[in-house]
Amino acid sequence: MLYYALLFLVIALIAAALGFGGIAGASAGIAKIIFFVFLLFLVVSLVMGLLRRG
Template sequence: MLYWALIFFVVAVIAGLFGFGGIAAASSGVAQILFVLFLVLFLATLVIRLVRGTW
């Protein structure tokens, strides 16, 4: 999921450089959502592993 967030970020940067504002804004929004989702899932997995004692 972090991979996809980075891909959308790169697309947003490239689109911004070429002046495609709408595509850059959409890609940036998707990248932000995916990054936050990745962080939430990572933290949830970390907490579950610590509670179960499998670390």
């Protein structure tokens, strides 16, 4: 049990270092861009699927 506690402590310290370093904000911005790109791909594929049936 002590092993897991120390393991989670190390993971938390690494996550805190990355989060306080500004990397989290940049990652969130990239994630938003990727989300909208794939949302656009979804809409295009739905429209193309509807046009093929008709």
